[in-house]
Amino acid sequence: MDLSIRNLQVSVDDKPILRGLNLEIKQGEIHALMGPNGSGKSTLAYALMGSEKYHVDAGEILLDGENLLDLAVDERAHRGLFLAFQYPTTIPGVTLADFLRRSASAVRRARNTAAGAESQETTTGQGMLVPMREFRRELLGKMKDLGVDQAFARRYLNEGFSGGEKKRVEVLQLAMLQPKFAILDETDSGLDIDALRTVAEGVNALAGSELGVLVITHYQRLLNYIKPHFVHILLDGQIVESGGADMAEKLEASGYDWLREKYAEPVA
Amino acid sequence: MAVVTNTSELSAEAVEALSALKNEPAWLRDKRRAAWQLSRELPMPTGTDEAWRRTDLRGLDLGQYAAVSPQVEAISVREELPAYMAPHLAMPETTVGGLLVHQDGNALWQTFEADLAGQGVIFCDLDTAVRQHADLVAAHFMTEAVPVNTNAFTALHGALWQGGVFLYVPSGVQVQVPLQALTTHATASGMVQPHLLLIAEAQSDVTFVDEQVSQSSDLAGFHNGVVELYLKRGARVTCLQIQNWSRRLWGISHQRAVLDADSQLHWAAAGLGSRLHWTAQDVWLRAPGGNSKLFGLTFADGRQHLDYQTRQDHTAPHTESDLLFKGVVLDRARTVFRGVLHLRKEAQQTNAYQATHSLLLSPRARADALPILEIEADDVRCKHGSTTGRVDEEQIFYLMSRGLSRRDAQRLIVQGFFETVITEFPVEGVQEKIRLAIEDRI
Numbered sequence: 001m002d003l004s005i006r007n008l009q010v011s012v013d014d015k016p017i018l019r020g021l022n023l024e025i026k027q028g029e030i031h032a033l034m035g036p037n038g039s040g041k042s043t044l045a046y047a048l049m050g051s052e053k054y055h056v057d058a059g060e061i062l063l064d065g066e067n068l069l070d071l072a073v074d075e076r077a078h079r080g081l082f083l084a085f086q087y088p089t090t091i092p093g094v095t096l097a098d099f100l101r102r103s104a105s106a107v108r109r110a111r112n113t114a115a116g117a118e119s120q121e122t123t124t125g126q127g128m129l130v131p132m133r134e135f136r137r138e139l140l141g142k143m144k145d146l147g148v149d150q151a152f153a154r155r156y157l158n159e160g161f162s163g164g165e166k167k168r169v170e171v172l173q174l175a176m177l178q179p180k181f182a183i184l185d186e187t188d189s190g191l192d193i194d195a196l197r198t199v200a201e202g203v204n205a206l207a208g209s210e211l212g213v214l215v216i217t218h219y220q221r222l223l224n225y226i227k228p229h230f231v232h233i234l235l236d237g238q239i240v241e242s243g244g245a246d247m248a249e250k251l252e253a254s255g256y257d258w259l260r261e262k263y264a265e266p267v268a
Numbered sequence: 269m270a271v272v273t274n275t276s277e278l279s280a281e282a283v284e285a286l287s288a289l290k291n292e293p294a295w296l297r298d299k300r301r302a303a304w305q306l307s308r309e310l311p312m313p314t315g316t317d318e319a320w321r322r323t324d325l326r327g328l329d330l331g332q333y334a335a336v337s338p339q340v341e342a343i344s345v346r347e348e349l350p351a352y353m354a355p356h357l358a359m360p361e362t363t364v365g366g367l368l369v370h371q372d373g374n375a376l377w378q379t380f381e382a383d384l385a386g387q388g389v390i391f392c393d394l395d396t397a398v399r400q401h402a403d404l405v406a407a408h409f410m411t412e413a414v415p416v417n418t419n420a421f422t423a424l425h426g427a428l429w430q431g432g433v434f435l436y437v438p439s440g441v442q443v444q445v446p447l448q449a450l451t452t453h454a455t456a457s458g459m460v461q462p463h464l465l466l467i468a469e470a471q472s473d474v475t476f477v478d479e480q481v482s483q484s485s486d487l488a489g490f491h492n493g494v495v496e497l498y499l500k501r502g503a504r505v506t507c508l509q510i511q512n513w514s515r516r517l518w519g520i521s522h523q524r525a526v527l528d529a530d531s532q533l534h535w536a537a538a539g540l541g542s543r544l545h546w547t548a549q550d551v552w553l554r555a556p557g558g559n560s561k562l563f564g565l566t567f568a569d570g571r572q573h574l575d576y577q578t579r580q581d582h583t584a585p586h587t588e589s590d591l592l593f594k595g596v597v598l599d600r601a602r603t604v605f606r607g608v609l610h611l612r613k614e615a616q617q618t619n620a621y622q623a624t625h626s627l628l629l630s631p632r633a634r635a636d637a638l639p640i641l642e643i644e645a646d647d648v649r650c651k652h653g654s655t656t657g658r659v660d661e662e663q664i665f666y667l668m669s670r671g672l673s674r675r676d677a678q679r680l681i682v683q684g685f686f687e688t689v690i691t692e693f694p695v696e697g698v699q700e701k702i703r704l705a706i707e708d709r710i
Contacts, residue, residue, distance in 0.1 A: 049665075049669050050669075073668035074671050074674070077668070077670060083669050089660070091681060092684055093685055093687030093688050094683065094687070099670070102672060103671045103672055104671075106671040173670065
């Protein structure tokens, strides 16, 4: 099973950001995508998940051969794609537990019926939810694993959470929804070293033969804790270099400037 | 036959007939007569009056509603209550100390804990109170809180009110369990004019729940209700209301609480029903230490029109009032919130706050929010804020990325939007009622 991005071209407000990006991630692999600010890293994350603000001009995103571009955001989640947001939004009045029960139910229901025909419109009436007791046990267990205070279950989603708490809760959602491919968008930003370690441990525990991970990051810091199999450098909307874990260390030592010089477009 | 005709038409004869039917004492009959006279003299509110500018009453023809509902005997066992009432009577997870059910202005059924009665608490229909507690009723009924001469509607109510709840809590008595009223409208083209008179004596404490519904959601009718809450020194009152009349009912409500020294009011109202409803919801803080918290929740869809006119009237120093209204508007519905903060010259060292938030879920939905500050005192704190917006696409995207459909995401956001005000209805059973009513309609 793999996530295959082919010649992806994406624009935002008619401004081209990604200019023909190619990337192939197999389940069980950890890929790191690095690049300077403005190179298009977050654009890739949002485009993969299907945000309407990001317009796909050309290319394909195939998950196990199925073109995700034809699918709505929730359907992509049902197929097994997950995005850990750089800036998770706040949903006032909705508790983390209630939200997660609904989303876990929706995702599992869709996957259970996936073998059959097109999944119908999903609704989250009480009867369609994961049983409360079973869900609570699972949630509290995962909260414990990830060092998330159990009191958070009853708090409103991301409301008043610190930067570190938001990121932990993103990883908690990742653990609950059990996707096939996870994109971590700057999950390290705003984290102190302890939070970084817990988040990384959480991801490492999930990453295995079942999960493919795309770690998007500006700094090499996170990659001290999450060891990538592959590192890709994004520059001006294209992957210009790919290599092993040592690539990240090289970048850390010499920065992005040499890449800019190497790949600078000739001035017209 | 003549009597029947007369009582169904708006007329002096209807007033006489109603008073006679109820065998009312002279003072009340005279009060009805005077009110009737006033109702003929006072002009109907029109758009030139600021409080009525956004509600068009031209389609309201009072002549098409029966002025007096036929008398119905109370039933003898609870099982005889009409089936449509069952879901409204249910209060999950909640034990009540008494229940009073009215249909079309007739008291149908009542329960009341004997130990509360033993402590001197009075919870009965207003006709009974008129007979048994005339002094209390005469001193408070449409005198200070909602005077008969407020406008043509209150005058009409004074003349032809029918059915009502009387709740009296003696000094120092703490009622630990909520008292519940269900007021219904079951006759097509009926005029429903219920009254609520709540008197909490010094240092008493009570929670009252009132739900207003129609037998079916398409029953035409006209509601003209009055609510009067009196909080004496140090009293604490929690009043929770659900307005869920038929979608073919036009309604007018005048509601006012009078707060004496050191009293505390927690007043939360949910506006869900009616084709058109105009509600005045006022608090009058007339002595130091009074504290009022008002909460409102409105859900309007189809072509509903819900208009709330609130007034936080401070006429004494060291008083505090707060208000939070949240509304969701769909389809071609419209909500109006016009909230006056009035801090009189005497109201020094007073805090008054107001916040309103509206969520528009359809392109043609409309919500007007008009905060009005009338500040005559110079040593006060006042704050108001209002937001009107649509569901945040970022929130939708976030929830959809977790596998929820767009509809479910929107539903969850709306529920969350309301949740922070639903928690201000501090009776579990009432919260559940509101959640269910909203969930059904999103």
